[in-house]
Amino acid sequence: MPRLFRQSPLNAIWEGSGNVIALDALRALTREPQAWEALRAELGRAQGAHPLLDAAIDRLDGIRVNGVPAESEARAFVETVALSLEAVCLRDAPSAVLAGFCVTRLDPDNRAFLYGGANASLDTDRLLARALPSE
Incomplete structure (x- = not known):
């Protein structure tokens, strides 16, 4: 029992660190409104590179309609x-690389964060040709 009690403060860190980081990001946007403008400018540099990236940026803009997103978001x-x-x-990588990333990470219907979990058909020949040494 004493060991469990000594470790109990760590549970809050282990179980909530993602939420804490997310809330810190919201606090930063509240305290430094220019941070969103800088972030949005960086995102804007790649608009048009892939439709799924454009849709993700639009989702961010939609969440931010009234300033800072709600804590629940x-x-x-x-x-x-x-x-x-x-x-x-x-954005400057070969199109197959950007497309592969966007399809497996930004497509709400096809997101796969686990290795081999993507349902997307990727241009694997081009991806492998880029990754493997040329003969």
Whole structure:
């Protein structure tokens, strides 16, 4: 019993850290309104690169209609921001790479965060050709 009691403060960290980070992001947007403008400008640099990225950015804009998202939407908002920024980093990658990422991470009907969980048909030949050493 004493060991369980000593570990109990850690439970709040382990079970709630994602929520804490999401709420910290909302606090940052509340305290620093320019943060959203900077983030939105970065996201805007990749608009038009893929329709699913455009849809994710539109979802973010929709969530933010009245300023800062509600606390109940914080995790979904931060997750979409993170995935969208990852896609922005791939905007200059070969189209098969960006498309593969967007289809498996940004498509609400086909999201697969576990290895092998995607239902999407990807251009695996192009993806493998890029990843494997040329002979």
